[in-house]
Amino acid sequence: MANSEGEFVKHIARRETDFSQWYTDVVLKTGMADYSDVRGCMVIKPYGYGVWELIQKEMDQRFKDTGHENAYFPLFIPESMLMKEAEHVEGFAPEVAWVTSCGSGEKLAERLAIRPTSETMIGSMYAKWIQSYRDLPMLMNQWCNVVRWEKSTRPFLRTSEFLWQEGHTAHETFEEAQQETMRMLEVYAEFAENVLAIPVIKGRKSEKEKFAGAYATYSMEAMMQDGKALQMGTSHNMATNFAKSYGIQYLSREGKLEYCNTTSWGTSTRMIGGLIMVHGDDRGLVLPPRVAPxxxxxxxxxxxxxxxxxxxxxxxxxxxxxxxxxxxxxxxxxxxxxxxxxxxxxxxxxxxxxxxxxxxxxxxxxxxxxxxxxxxxxxxxxxxxxxxxxxEVHIGLLNKALVMRDTKTVDASDFETLREGVQHGFARALWCGDTACELAIKEKTQGGTTRNMPLGRHKPEGVCVHCGKKAEAVTYFAKAY
Ligand SMILES: [Zn+2]
Missing domain, CATH: 3.40.50.800 (Anticodon-binding domain)
Known part of the structure; x- marks a missing residue:
């Protein structure tokens, strides 16, 4: 243990010279988390878990205030159940961990996936529980762990196992599902600003970046001090996609059998990585008071x-x-x-x-x-x-983060400005919405991706910053974690 003044500070890399090392130093030396012997998995230590508990407490209250109840569903998902939603399976397949045998090596008759997310499991239960419009809306949330086999990992930001909450709801109409999707996006954004002191951009994801199997995905995106964006939470309107795959049907007020419209929304321990990278300085962590243990x-x-x-x-x-x-x-x-x-x-x-x-x-x-x-x-x-x-500390941190984000945001009316802009932060530009164009932009900017298309804006007049086709929406581009 060091015991002279300045000893600790010396051991933390400077943000300016090596942001990535600074992040690792802060996480490890402040007792937030530690590496484990398990590939890609971290241990959340008491100080970090204390932050997570406060996050949970604040969010849970908000979920309950908006009518949701907590439940718990199995960790294992039978292969046949997972396979029912084709697009969903395709999206998650590369990251799924499988249990193939048990006990003394006896091979399972059917492989079990360790949940990467629970739409399939919860959908199959909703199919059983929902009979009539009187059972709707069904509004549940689950606090749990999920596993997504990752190639490269970083504590809190990307780990093979992580903690999160996943809300799952079923509704009579598309409009109600859409309202729910937006309501929870608002809950997330309000939480990010009023609890974590992190300002976020709320918007719709591109077709390429949306959740596998969703009709539409919305996200909140934040800017980190190194100029990279972090997706802090997502809210999806599935329309009837999952209901059709899992047979979630109800007898309508008119006595007709209809498919439900479902939603899901999630945030994770990743938010802790976000608050470290938004507020920290060369001395270490700066915790927003409302989640400071x-x-x-x-x-x-x-x-x-x-x-x-x-x-x-x-x-x-x-x-x-x-x-x-x-x-x-x-x-x-x-x-x-x-x-x-x-x-x-x-x-x-x-x-x-x-x-x-x-x-x-x-x-x-x-x-x-x-x-x-x-x-x-x-x-x-x-x-x-x-x-x-x-x-006052909370307000000070939020304002500082806002100023930081604004200085790292440029309006790009030509491609060169966009290319340059995403090297340091957000570039806001008119975009056509086309996936091929999006891939070309990523290639030409060395990793600049669409983050989201902010809400509350009218369809713009003008042409795409990259391909010159008619613009679909104002879009935020950035390199992202
Ligand atoms: Zn384009």
Whole structure:
């Protein structure tokens, strides 16, 4: 363990020189996650899992507020069940892990897929449960793990096994399914901004990038500090595609047998990778307060002096009573070591309490996102001030992320500007919507892909930035994780 000031910080690569190494250093050294002996799989350590638990809590409340219930479905999907939706199977086949034998090597009569996603399993159950329009809408969510065999992996961003939630709903009409798809996209975007302090672009995916088997896919996309985009969540309208493959039918109000319109929507531990890459700095993590497992760390200064420990304890009780996730670090490390340690771990604020503060009836608060500013806060009313300050940190981070995204976004009216733009961030351009054109753009820009076509815009006048055909939509392009 390092014990001199600055020791920790030295061990984290600088973002500017090696962003990828910086990311790995931050994940490993702050105790968010670790590599495991299993190929492509990570261990989420308590500090990282604490972030995930807060994400779950916030999202789960939003799902319930919009009428959804949680359930749990099997991890294994029989091959014949998976195969029913042709387009879906084709999309996921390269990533599926199979169980082929069990026990003492006995070969299974039918291979079992480890779920890469649960449309097929849940669809087959909905077919059983839904009989009439009175059973609709059916609104469920599942918190679980999924497996997608990946060639190259990075903690949180892409791992062979990951944690996520998947919502699955069934409706009478296409319009209702569409409303649900958009409602959940809104829930995701509101969560990203109000909880993770990450601004997102909401829009429709291209035909090439949409979910395998969906009628339409919508996503929220965020910009990272290295100029690459991250898809943070998706919401799909399946129309009757899955209902037809799995026989999800209902007797309508008119007494006719109809297919349901279904949706699905998902977000994962990938969002943790996103918040690291949006907010972190060269000192380490910067956690948005609403998902910070520790929101305020209290550091006693000259703890042996009379009154300090009592003062610290009183402060901790006050903060806890106000619902603030606070902790005291009374370890025997030096103050400098502690400052670095908690800065690296991204705790939104540290509160110093020394003998002179006790005399003056105050504490010293330093915000992680503004380390140069010390604020002296009277003990009277300190909890209220800390609460307000946590909100200020949230707003500060969101605004900073917005500015970062804006400086990394260009409007490209010609192909050269688009090509140049995607090397550093988002390029926004008119596009024809054609898959062949999309593939050519990716090739010519060394990896620039369509991210999404933002909502709420009219069909534009003009021509495609690349092929010159009539433009279909304003589209965001970027290199992406
Ligand atoms: Zn084109």
């Amino acid at each position: 520790i929101q305020a760390v209290i550091l006693p200064i000259a703890a042996h002096k009379p009154g300090v420990l009592e003062g610290v304890d009183g402060l901790l009780q006050k903060l806890k009573a106000a619902g603030i996730r606070a902790r005291v670090d009374d370890s025997d490390q030096t103050a400098g070591w502690k400052f670095n340690q908690w800065e690296m771990k991204g705790v939104p604020m540290r509160i110093e309490v020394g003998p002179r503060d006790i005399e003056k009836g105050q504490v010293v608060i330093v915000r992680r996102d503004a380390l140069d500013n010390k604020e002296f806060v009277p003990i009277q009313g300190v909890a209220q001030r800390v609460k307000t300050m946590l909100d």
